[in-house]
Amino acid sequence: MSGNVVFNITVCIIGILILALHFVNLLLKKRKRQDEMVLLYFFLFTIVHFAAYLAFSLIKQRYTSDSFVVSAYTLFYIMNNLEVFFLFRYAYRYIELPPKTAKALSALDFTLLAVFIALDFLNVYSGIFFTASGGVYHRSKTMILSQGYQFVMLAVVFLLSVTNPKLTKREKTAFGSYCLLPLAAIILQNVFKGYAIAYASIIIAIEILFLFLSMQKNIVLAKEAEKYKQAQVKLMLSQIQPHFVYNALSSISTLIPIDSEKAQAALDHFTEYLRHNLSALTATQRIAFEDELKHIEAYVALEKMRFGDRVTVVYDIQTTDFCVPPLTIQPLVENAIKHGILKKLEGGTLTLKAYQTETDDVVEVIDDGVGFRMEDIDFSANRHIGLNNIRYRVETVCGGEVVIQSEIDQGTRVKVLFHREGQV
DSSP states (O other), X not given: OOHHHHHHHXXXXXXXXXXXXXXXXXHHOSSOOHHHHXXXXXXXXXXXXXXXXXXXXXXXXXXXXXXXXXXXXXXXXXXXXXXXXHHHHHHHHHHTOOHHHHHHHHHHHHHHHHHHHHHHHHHHHHOSSEEEXXXXXXXXXXXXXXXXXXXXXXXXXXXXXHTOTTSOHHHHHHXXXXXXXXXXXXXXXXXXXXXXXXXXXXXXXXXXXXXXXXXXXXXXXXXXXXXXXXXXXXXXXHHSOHHHHHHHHHHHHHHHHHOHHHHHHHHHHHHHHHHHHHHHHHOOSOEEXXXXXXXXXXXXXXXXXXXXXXXXXXXXXXXXXXXXXXXXXXXXXXXXXXXXXTTSTTOEEEEEEEEEOSSEEEEEEEEOSOOOOGGGOOTTSXXXXXXXXXXXXXXXXXXOXXXXXXXXXXXXXXXXXXXXXXXO
């Protein structure tokens, strides 16, 4: 067995083992991001690619023919294109391109891939890229054209990554390495013919890509988790306001000698309200909307105990079969009652809706209170920290959004959309 064959077999075996370890580790991860799902397919395809080349290298030692060589190399040419295809799909997900840019580049990607795969099949009959004689592979003078798809899409990924201001140096280095190493390998392979240098470069590039990007994502996720926790604590503390606790207890105390049953019910509601607030402090995952609804009902009961008919709440709950970050909707209800309804002498009505669309679980908090002029409110100001925390947690945990509409003397509508595909 010649030296180049030993080199090629060794590269394939090492590549399969390394990629299999990455594949299994990623497969066993309970919660995968969208880009990690693409990476999973990328690893699996590359394992198959290496296994195919390993099998070819071994079979060629005992059996060879022109048709076998042409068929095998046609398969490898197509697989080389598909390697870059998976890389682009991964970059596409990781970088989170603007919709119009993503759509245009995706169309370019599929079109070029289809064209060059068709050319690879055409080569079987025309020999425009390579031929075989005596069971030996021979490149044609126009062989470099077969790499057209790879050159274009690697250049696209390179430009998208190195020019993206949102990516760190580590991320740019990872994508840049994967784009440049195969190009360097193609040049070297023309010098050291028979050696699968391109396959060795793929292993090195994937390792850099995986280790650098995985490391960067872990750093980002750790920072996001800490930021989320701080936002959750701040919001929870803001909910347990001393004056609200004092007023609730005073009202309960007043009820005791007058109506002990109502006092007991009010105390139960107060206990439920505090329990949900304190539970939110240690919550690390989303909770059932049904639990958030119980929190809301406990709060509303306490406010109705104090303000009577000035506060009317209508529940239009069509579904509770979804999850939300804790303390997401209850603060909105509280805000609507305190700053909307109770600012009117006669009070008003709050309507809480929950329903589903094709893509979202939606909750609406609607009041007919005093309202406000949207242009007069700076929602980024510190005094709106509660709303900013809610918006941040909805966007971070659920990939959702918070939409606010308000008019003077007409009231306010807050719509919270939990995008089902965006939940992590």
